[in-house]
Amino acid sequence: MTRKLKIGITCYPTLGGSGVVATELGKLLAENGHEIHFITHSIPFRLGQFHKNIFFHEVEVNNYYVFRYPPYDLSLASKMAQVAEMQKLDILHVHYAIPHAVCAFLAKQIHGKGLKTVTTLHGTDITVLAQDESLKDLIRLAIHESDAVTAVSQDLIRETRELLDITTPIDLTYNFVDKRVYYPRDTSSRRGDYAAPDEKILMHISNFRPVKRVGDVIDIFRRVSEHVPSKLLLVGEGPELSRIQCQIREMGLENRVHFLGKQEDVAEVISLADLMLLPSEKESFGLVALEAMGCGVPTIGSTAGGIPELVSHGETGFLSPIGDTADMARNAARLLTNPSMYNQFRSACIKRAYGEFCNERITREYEKIYYRVLGMEAELPVPACEG
Incomplete structure (x- = not known):
């Protein structure tokens, strides 16, 4: 023994x-x-x-x-x-x-x-x-x-x-990812607190450091929201938070962005989202993308660091060069407006998370x-x- x-x-x-x-x-x-x-x-x-x-x-x-x-x-x-x-x-x-x-x-x-x-x-x-x-x-x-x-x-x-x-x-x-914790939750009763029934929810979770490029998150959301009715949920706190709040005001997006601060029940929060945004310039792994994957939420992200080892491009999400917010927004809109493709990605996310990780x-x-x-x-x- x-x-x-x-x-x-x-x-x-x-x-x-x-x-x-x-x-x-x-x-x-x-x-x-x-x-x-x-x-x-x-x-x-x-x-x-x-x-x-x-x-x-x-x-x-x-x-x-x-x-x-x-x-x-x-x-x-x-x-x-x-x-x-x-x-x-x-x-x-x-x-x-x-x-x-x-x-x-x-x-x-x-x-x-x-x-x-x-x-x-x-x-x-x-x-x-x-x-x-x-x-x-x-x-x-x-x-x-x-x-x-x-x-x-x-x-x-x-x-x-x-x-x-x-x-x-x-x-x-x-x-x-622990599949006993990270799985698609039924958030139908809470989703209405942040978005209308016809709106999609995009999410970003981080410690709001410069390497997370949260400014790119806002730009991606702005571009997506011009074509897809949507809301953005920002989860976490950090040094870039004040600057991001100013950026949101300057873009006139105050009514479309919700700040949730730090959250302990991450799986419950992630399950509210339709897409996770991770446009980092440095990311050795990208744990939040894996947590999203376990909850059946595809990731729109960058090709930084270890993200391509985690997010399978064209299968569990889409990856673009660092800073290419236009391409990230196009990929996001493409997924959000194609229910058949989205459901395929959602299933692939869960399968990959529970199998490989x-x-x-x-x-x-x-x-x-x-x-x-x-x-x-x-x-x-x-x-x-x-x-």
């Missing part, structure tokens, strides 16, 4: 794709019988109610007066080592090279008893931080000192190798990596994932 593991997980616990994936993975691993210990500065927002086999360890930072800034990284490394010792952890799985993989490296040195570490690269640690020459060596160290490294897309693996001259193996482990399959891939790193034999049958 395969021994169950004690796994420490560190991630950013607030809103963000990496934190969502790390938290959902921890919950799935716990369902499989592993003991999961989250080591973060606050409870991950997707953790929710009590879960058997899941424990939370808060990282507290001492604001010692000689430090200009509270030394979170050092406190995290110390807490990792402490939890590893007290709970007899087999492995630390950290999400993001900076700072978490570096902290895990320090924790290994403190612990000194063969503690293993797995690092998952999600994107920003490579696409943004690795552009900073002052951080490159630190990121290389974090990657080289990890016992295994995973990345969420082939494109991210390519960029990691090119930017950092990394030759060590990197496992491709796509993000996943199902939670059982990706969780099993992570388990194989853990056992490989630990040098343990494990009987892990491949789950049957079907759309």
Whole structure:
């Protein structure tokens, strides 16, 4: 019988794709019988109610007066080592090279008893931080000192190798969707709050950073709404929000755009939409497109980063060059005005999400990596994932 593991997980616990994936993975691993210990500065927002086999360890930072800034990284490394010792952890799985993989490296040195570490690269640690020459060596160290490294897309693996001259193996482990959570919901009772019966709903969900090109979202919607009666729902918050509000006012679209802010029940919100808009200029994977796919909502997006690995062009959505809002709008209008094509895309979305990116399959891939790193034999049958 395969021994169950004690796994420490560190991630950013607030809103963000990496934190969502790390938290959902921890919950799935716990369902499989592993003991999961989250080591973060606050409870991950997707953790929710009590879960058997899941424990939370808060990282507290001492604001010692000689430090200009509270030394979170050092406190995290110390807490990792402490939890590893007290709970007899087999492995630390950290999400993001900076700072978490570096902290895990320090924790290994403190612990000194063969503690293993797995690092998952999600994107920003490579696409943004690795552009900073002052951080490159630190990121290389974090990657080289990890016992295994995973990345969420082939494109991210390519960029990691090119930017950092990394030759060590990197496992491709796509993000996943839990079909028990992400499925088409019946939102007929709520849809009327945002759109008339003859109107379509377009949606964008993000943290409203410049790389998300939310201005392009507005331009796509403006173009679509000239031909298709529609409304736009914007979900999330971030630094670009004020600028986008001004853009909407200047275009005279105030009555056609709804701001929903941050939402916890993402599947319920996505199910309101007819199309998801994702025109990003950088996107290592595009988790929101996968979540939309699970809910049967096609994506209109860009060819940035890992999006083409997720969205099958002409089957589960349409992809255009970054910034080509005219082409994106034409594709959106084409889908929204062709019910037969739309229904085909909707079915293909669910099939692809539940088949290629199902939670059982990706969780099993992570388990194989853990056992490989630990040098343990494990009987892990491949789950049957079907759309």
